[in-house]
Amino acid sequence: MAYYYPDSVVGTDSHTTMIDGLGVAGWGVGGIEVEAAMLGQPMSMVLPGVVGFKLSGKLRNGVTATDLVLTVTQMLRKHGVVGKFVEFYGDGMGELSLADRATIANMSPEYGATMGFFPVDHVTLQYLKLTGRSDETLAMIEAYLRANRMFVDYNEGFAVPKEAQDKVAKFSFHGKPAELKHRSVVIAAITSCTNTSNPTVMLAAVGCRNIWINWASNIVGYGCTTCIGNSGELDETVASAISENASAVLSGNRNFEGRVHALTRANYLASPPLVVAYALAGTVVQSNVLPDMFKATYEAITKGNPTWNRLTVPATTSYSWDPNSTYIHEPPYFKNMTLNLPGAHGVNDAYCLLNFGDSITTDHISPAGSIHKDSPAAKYLFERVVDRKDINLYGSRRGNNEVMARGTFANIRLVNKLLNGEVTKDSSYS
Numbered sequence: 001m002a003y004y005y006p007d008s009v010v011g012t013d014s015h016t017t018m019i020d021g022l023g024v025a026g027w028g029v030g031g032i033e034v035e036a037a038m039l040g041q042p043m044s045m046v047l048p049g050v051v052g053f054k055l056s057g058k059l060r061n062g063v064t065a066t067d068l069v070l071t072v073t074q075m076l077r078k079h080g081v082v083g084k085f086v087e088f089y090g091d092g093m094g095e096l097s098l099a100d101r102a103t104i105a106n107m108s109p110e111y112g113a114t115m116g117f118f119p120v121d122h123v124t125l126q127y128l129k130l131t132g133r134s135d136e137t138l139a140m141i142e143a144y145l146r147a148n149r150m151f152v153d154y155n156e157g158f159a160v161p162k163e164a165q166d167k168v169a170k171f172s173f174h175g176k177p178a179e180l181k182h183r184s185v186v187i188a189a190i191t192s193c194t195n196t197s198n199p200t201v202m203l204a205a206v207g208c209r210n211i212w213i214n215w216a217s218n219i220v221g222y223g224c225t226t227c228i229g230n231s232g233e234l235d236e237t238v239a240s241a242i243s244e245n246a247s248a249v250l251s252g253n254r255n256f257e258g259r260v261h262a263l264t265r266a267n268y269l270a271s272p273p274l275v276v277a278y279a280l281a282g283t284v285v286q287s288n289v290l291p292d293m294f295k296a297t298y299e300a301i302t303k304g305n306p307t308w309n310r311l312t313v314p315a316t317t318s319y320s321w322d323p324n325s326t327y328i329h330e331p332p333y334f335k336n337m338t339l340n341l342p343g344a345h346g347v348n349d350a351y352c353l354l355n356f357g358d359s360i361t362t363d364h365i366s367p368a369g370s371i372h373k374d375s376p377a378a379k380y381l382f383e384r385v386v387d388r389k390d391i392n393l394y395g396s397r398r399g400n401n402e403v404m405a406r407g408t409f410a411n412i413r414l415v416n417k418l419l420n421g422e423v424t425k426d427s428s429y430s
Helices: 014-022 031-038 065-079 091-095 098-106 122-130 135-147 199-214 236-241 272-281 291-299 376-383 401-407
Strands: 008-011 025-028 050-054 085-089 115-117 169-173 176-180 184-189 246-250 264-269
Touching (some): 008 014, 008 031, 014 025, 014 115, 050 065, 065 098, 098 122, 122 135, 376 401
Parallel strands (some): 050 085, 085 115, 184 246
């Protein structure tokens, strides 16, 4: 018997929350929690509160997802959502692309939430289809979510949009098979009225002219031609195949409906190079992101790349530690480790060594950025003959406990209030 259940993701990277834009619950956790999960152990947590964020309307032209996420971040920071699950809802959600949702979800650490979640709707399914998921998989996902009342319908009777089936008119063009679809280009013209007054586009037009000649094009005339509808009649076979579904692309400055040609439904203004490009393409609508692109990546995702595959790996059961490596170092806590947990012991006569106050982040505690040349971590590396140019980042040397221990509380902006509130590298008790 097969069971379906919603997927989830936990990760040690702050960008783990990006997956929430796809309707998959995911958030960042500590390294120990992830290690336990990798070993099949459950991860416990206090059930957080949920804050709803209603989205309505849609973004105006020129307003980007970045503008939106910064506004959302400001509002949620003001409201206070630290440690909360934020769930976005409302008809405005349906106006956001999956990429826009991922941008907002990715910023949840910035507004303090554990995650910023977008439930699954028709936009989610469209993205899954775009990225190569089969129709059977999509049908299963939608049926499961609808059965559990987890699929978002924006209005009663809403149906998930299907891929539009373009009408295709097939015909013979000078003895060769041809076809016209929605947004096929039937007129492409570099117009003299605009381009002769602009040296830059005129030069581009001159360069395009060579392509034009080789492509069996011709000069219609010098004067008011294509822009005003004087380009002449379309080929009879083309005209008879058109049912107001073709378009014209010209580099002029007028695109009034029906003016260029009575049989063209839409006219697009473009620069001379683009006129040539669209003419060669034969259409003004062509997707640059295709399912096959994702399928090719997914099929090889576990195969690595040539650089990775050229690495020599010892055929041993456990990792062979290199004592000379300054990146991966054997930590002491694996030695003498047993399956029997040590007994609990109390903490006695402890002292406070550090008092940092509020707003301390994980990067203050264990930085991921550059290693300062005067820091204890840098001194350790210099002693092991690491050149200054190769010192790298804390994040790159996380596999070396000696470096990370020396980097703990090494953020140069930390203020230990036990030391008269001065910015200092000394973190000892006084």
